[in-house]
Amino acid sequence: MRSIRSILTLWYTVALTATVLAFGVTITLLERKANLADLDERLRGQTQLVAGLLEAEYRADPRVTEELSDPLTTLLREGIVERLEPVPGWLIVVDSAGRGVYGSAEVRRLTPGAGELLRGRVFAVAPPPGREEQDFNLELDHVSVRFVALRVRSAGPAIVAVAAGTPTRGVELAPGRLIKSLLVVAPLIVVSALLVGFLLSFRALRPVRGMIDELEDITDGRSLHRRLAPGGPEPDELGRLANALNALLARLETSFGALRRFVADASHELKTPLMVMRAGVERALTDPGTAPQTMVPLEETLQEIQRTTELVDTLLTLARVDEGRMELHKEPVDLVAVFHEAFETAQILGEGAGVTVSLEVPEGPMVVDADRGRLRRLVMNLTENAVKYTPAGGSVWMSLAMSDRTATISIRDTGIGIAPGDVGRVFDRFWRADQARSRTGDRPGIGLGLSISKWIAEAHGGSIGLTSRPGRGSTFTVTLPRPQGPAAAVIES
Numbered sequence: 001m002r003s004i005r006s007i008l009t010l011w012y013t014v015a016l017t018a019t020v021l022a023f024g025v026t027i028t029l030l031e032r033k034a035n036l037a038d039l040d041e042r043l044r045g046q047t048q049l050v051a052g053l054l055e056a057e058y059r060a061d062p063r064v065t066e067e068l069s070d071p072l073t074t075l076l077r078e079g080i081v082e083r084l085e086p087v088p089g090w091l092i093v094v095d096s097a098g099r100g101v102y103g104s105a106e107v108r109r110l111t112p113g114a115g116e117l118l119r120g121r122v123f124a125v126a127p128p129p130g131r132e133e134q135d136f137n138l139e140l141d142h143v144s145v146r147f148v149a150l151r152v153r154s155a156g157p158a159i160v161a162v163a164a165g166t167p168t169r170g171v172e173l174a175p176g177r178l179i180k181s182l183l184v185v186a187p188l189i190v191v192s193a194l195l196v197g198f199l200l201s202f203r204a205l206r207p208v209r210g211m212i213d214e215l216e217d218i219t220d221g222r223s224l225h226r227r228l229a230p231g232g233p234e235p236d237e238l239g240r241l242a243n244a245l246n247a248l249l250a251r252l253e254t255s256f257g258a259l260r261r262f263v264a265d266a267s268h269e270l271k272t273p274l275m276v277m278r279a280g281v282e283r284a285l286t287d288p289g290t291a292p293q294t295m296v297p298l299e300e301t302l303q304e305i306q307r308t309t310e311l312v313d314t315l316l317t318l319a320r321v322d323e324g325r326m327e328l329h330k331e332p333v334d335l336v337a338v339f340h341e342a343f344e345t346a347q348i349l350g351e352g353a354g355v356t357v358s359l360e361v362p363e364g365p366m367v368v369d370a371d372r373g374r375l376r377r378l379v380m381n382l383t384e385n386a387v388k389y390t391p392a393g394g395s396v397w398m399s400l401a402m403s404d405r406t407a408t409i410s411i412r413d414t415g416i417g418i419a420p421g422d423v424g425r426v427f428d429r430f431w432r433a434d435q436a437r438s439r440t441g442d443r444p445g446i447g448l449g450l451s452i453s454k455w456i457a458e459a460h461g462g463s464i465g466l467t468s469r470p471g472r473g474s475t476f477t478v479t480l481p482r483p484q485g486p487a488a489a490v491i492e493s
Contacts, residue, residue: 004201004205005198005201008197009194009197009198011197012193012197012200012201013197016193016197017193028179042166043147043148044150046091046164047133047149047163047164049087050084050091050093050162050164053084054152055152055154057080057083058155063077064076064080064155064156064158065077065101065156065158066078075101075102087164089104089164089165089166090104090107090163090164091103091164092104092107092122093161093162094119094161095158095159095160096126098123100118101158101159103115110141114141118140121138121149122161123160124149125150125151126151126152132151133148133149134149137168143167144169145165145166145167145168147163147165149161149162150162207229207242210229211228211241214226215245224253226249228245228246230242230243230246270308274309277305278306281301282302284298285298285302328371329373331371332368332369333367333368333369333370333372334366335361335366335409336361336362336366338372339361339379340361341376342379343357343359345380345383346380346384346387353387354393355387355390355391355395356394356395357387357395357396357397357398358395358397359397359399360399360400362400362401366400366407368407368481368482368483370460370480371456374459374460375456377453377456378453378478379398379409379411381449381452381453382409382476382478383411385411385449385450386412386413386474387413389415390416394414394415394473396411397410397411397412397413399412402482404482405482406479407480408478409480410477410478412473413473413474413475414472415474416470417468417471418466418470419470423468427450427464457479460480462481463478463479464476464479465477465479
């Protein structure tokens with residue numbers, strides 16, 4: 001499941017890994033640059049040493065080179081060669097014709113093509129407008145060599161440049177080892193980052209989890225009095241969030257309280273005038289002097305008064321439920337007897353609607369600890385709902401089932417059914433299916449019966465559920481707990 005904790009852990013791991021890699025790459029580049037600088041400084045010292053030696057030999061004896069039998073071949077004087085041989089690394093001296101008049105053992109072992117390439121690069125610093133010094137890398141016979149070439153001005157007209165070099169393998173060795181070390185420890189870094197990121201995010205989000213748990217416990221208007229832990233005098237971001245949520249809860253509590261009081265007061269105040277209106281209409285209906293043409297309007301008025309009275313009673317019940325003032329008077333109740341009472345009423349309703357109502361209950365009593373009146377209202381609400389939404393010729397089944405721990409009430413019909421997207425909304429207050437929204441249509445109602453039924457089931461520690469298919473009917477299932485232990489034995493007896 002995606003969560004802020006996993007996202008923070010992932011980003012922490014990515015950030016730490018990227019930082020370590022960037023640090024390693026930076027250190028590698030700086031180390032390589034420093035090694036090259038040290039190497040260039042050492043090679044520069046060698047070239048200056050060789051140039052100084054050649055200049056000193058020239059001052060002592062201007063004849064610093066010797067021509068061999070081949071006029072194209074020139075070498076340094078033997079005495080100078082003997083002094084240059086101890087110089088380590090790759091060393092080459094180039095004359096004004098671009099020929100190598102001296103080469104160390106490493107240079108002498110080069111192939112002709114590699115030797116020609118080296119002489120050309122060294123000679124490039126000598127002709128005008130050549131530079132006094134040049135550093136470069138050459139790939140000579142598959143070996144990468146770093147050179148520093150120096151222009152020689154005071155060793156006679158024959159000697160123009162000298163260069164010293166060394167393989168760069170040593171320069172690359174330390175950075176290469178560092179990169180290999182980083183690759184070896186990279187998995188450990190990633191695992192450590194994951195663990196540390198998880199722990200840090202867990203610790204950082206602990207107050208958020210507490211807020212979520214507290215807010216999830218606020219399930220309805222009766223628990224709006226609860227508050228989150230305040231943020232203190234100088235709160236951080238989470239403290240400010242808690243204070244803002246507390247202020248929101250306070251406003252909601254005030255609004256819900258005012259709404260409940262209004263509904264309760266209005267419902268209570270409406271009961272008396274409705275009773276007076278009902279009594280007046282009933283007297284008019286039973287008065288022999290009432291004109292026949294007024295009987296139908298009076299009967300319609302009486303029906304509307306009864307529906308309004310039912311709505312007021314239901315709203316008053318829900319207002320008391322929201323305020324927590326609706327109490328249950330529990331006692332041992334035989335569900336079978338309650339079902340028989342509801343079945344008689346359901347048969348009368350079914351006859352008027354052309355619906356067959358069937359009853360299926362076990363033999364003998366099925367006792368639960370419940371409020372008899374509320375339980376009967378639950379069964380009647382579900383049964384009336386089933387008959388109301390079942391077309392003529394359909395059927396409604398009322399059944400009871402019992403296990404060691406629960407009693408199950410099932411009301412099944414062959415009615416119009418409910419769309420899958422609406423199944424979760426049938427228990428919402430005032431919600432009715434689209435095809436039956438009219439209070440004055442074929443299926444009048446106020447959309448509160450199932451809300452009351454849900455409250456009754458949950459108030460008894462049970463649950464209510466619905467399965468339905470459009471055109472195939474619906475099944476409401478209520479599960480109620482049965483008393484256990486010694487109390488059950490007393491009730492059964």
